Amino acid sequence: xxxxxxxxxxxxxxxxxxxxxxxxxxxxxxxxxxxxxxxxxxxxxxxxxxxxxxxxxxxxxxxxxxxxxxxxxxxxxxxxxxxxxxxxxxxxxxxxxxxxxxxxxxxxxxxxxxxxxxxxxxxxxxxxxxxxxxxxxxxxxxxxxxxxxxxxxxxxxxxxxxxxxxxxxxxxxxxxxxxxxxxxxxxxxxxxxxxxxxxxxxxxxxxxxxxxxxxxxxxxxxxxxxxxxxxxxxxxxxxxxxxxxxxxxxxxxxxxxxxxxxxxxxxxxxxxxxxxxxxxxxxxxxxxxxxxxxxxxxxxxxxxxxxxxxxxxxxxxxxxxxxxxxxxxxxxxxxxxxxxxxxxxxxxxxxxxxxxxxxxxxxxxxxxxxxxxxxxxxxxxxxxxxxxxxxxxxxxxxxxx
Numbered sequence: 503x504x505x506x507x508x509x510x511x512x513x514x515x516x517x518x519x520x521x522x523x524x525x526x527x528x529x530x531x532x533x534x535x536x537x538x539x540x541x542x543x544x545x546x547x548x549x550x551x552x553x554x555x556x557x558x559x560x561x562x563x564x565x566x567x568x569x570x571x572x573x574x575x576x577x578x579x580x581x582x583x584x585x586x587x588x589x590x591x592x593x594x595x596x597x598x599x600x601x602x603x604x605x606x607x608x609x610x611x612x613x614x615x616x617x618x619x620x621x622x623x624x625x626x627x628x629x630x631x632x633x634x635x636x637x638x639x640x641x642x643x644x645x646x647x648x649x650x651x652x653x654x655x656x657x658x659x660x661x662x663x664x665x666x667x668x669x670x671x672x673x674x675x676x677x678x679x680x681x682x683x684x685x686x687x688x689x690x691x692x693x694x695x696x697x698x699x700x701x702x703x704x705x706x707x708x709x710x711x712x713x714x715x716x717x718x719x720x721x722x723x724x725x726x727x728x729x730x731x732x733x734x735x736x737x738x739x740x741x742x743x744x745x746x747x748x749x750x751x752x753x754x755x756x757x758x759x760x761x762x763x764x765x766x767x768x769x770x771x772x773x774x775x776x777x778x779x780x781x782x783x784x785x786x787x788x789x790x791x792x793x794x795x796x797x798x799x800x801x802x803x804x805x806x807x808x809x810x811x812x813x814x815x816x817x818x819x820x821x822x823x824x825x826x827x828x829x830x831x832x833x834x835x836x837x838x839x840x841x842x843x844x845x846x847x848x849x850x851x852x853x854x855x856x857x858x859x860x861x862x863x864x865x866x867x868x869x870x871x872x873x874x875x876x877x878x879x880x881x882x883x884x885x886x887x888x889x890x891x892x893x894x895x896x897x898x899x900x901x902x903x
Contacts (some may be wrong), residue, residue: 519642521691523649528684534657537733539665549607563851566618575624575843583629588621598678598710624843643827655759666749690837708864726852731860762815786820
């Protein structure tokens with residue numbers, strides 16, 4: 503068989519990548535739809551005038567994710583990927599219903615905790631690894647990682663419109679419906695999972711302290727902490743300084759998102775096809791740092807806000823596409839699910855800490871303290887990337903005709 507054929511995705515691998523990316527996307531869309539509008543909505547509900555509680559409501563999802571991500575991943579090794587993913591999505595839908603019916607911010611926090619308890623990211627990523635060949639795993643992981651960036655960008659455009667049409671309660675009901683739709687995709691479209699890969703047991707400690715994996719785990723923590731902390735402030739800044747009501751925030755988000763993808767797509771291609779993964783990765787982290795500096799100095803008028811949001815989307819989307827791919831390539835095959843579970847745990851910790859820290863810092867010290875703290879964290883991440891070692895792309899296997 504020619505290299506051009508062996509080095510291309512099979513129909514089953516393509517279906518696996520697209521369907522699992524859709525499951526990730528449907529679930530993450532339900533989460534991200536909340537970010538651009540919740541801080542505005544919270545002002546009009548009991549308890550919502552406390553920015554610390556607002557930050558907790560945004561980040562509570564990450565708290566239970568952090569506690570249960572490895573457990574759900576381990577359960578999927580024992581009882582199978584699909585049953586565990588279905589159970590997690592049902593729990594997420596239950597949390598969405600609780601939040602939709604919540605009379606005050608405290609019950610919304612309860613709903614967000616239940617949403618986070620459906621911690622299936624590691625199980626989905628492990629299923630993707632189960633169903634793809636080694637030389638194509640990076641492509642599939644990048645496809646799934648990119649779906650997070652895509653739905654995050656799309657949610658920022660759609661959320662203000664949906665909020666004006668159905669309100670916050672309607673958005674929570676929609677998140678539950680999307681989780682149920684993801685179950686149908688899993689059962690009807692995703693191929694059956696093969697048996698898990700055999701091999702020597704790998705401890706959590708050895709995965710946690712492996713230097714290259716540790717750099718990526720810190721990176722996803724810093725990225726999602728920054729993302730959540732920023733969205734404690736950004737919607738209100740667009741209202742106060744951009745003079746845009748929430749229903750018109752799409753006028754900023756849509757062009758910013760479209761321009762970010764114009765830059766992101768060639769960057770991802772260069773990283774994967776031309777062996778420039780580390781330069782592209784490092785540049786994205788540096789850009790994220792520049793965004794924090796930009797927000798600190800220029801967050802009080804519309805055009806600077808739009809510029810820095812666009813650059814944030816560029817950096818965020820590149821990092822969301824590349825980091826899971828690198829984890830899947832660096833981790834031992836028999837510990838891939840565990841490594842991805844730990845990675846997703848640190849992602850969830852970042853979501854929780856970002857919401858709490860963003861709300862608390864903004865309440866006591868103002869918005870500048872949020873961007874300063876995020877900038878310091880990202881500067882340390884940039885320093886860590888100096889020693890990041892990117893594995894070579896796997897060469898395609900050759901099958902005799």
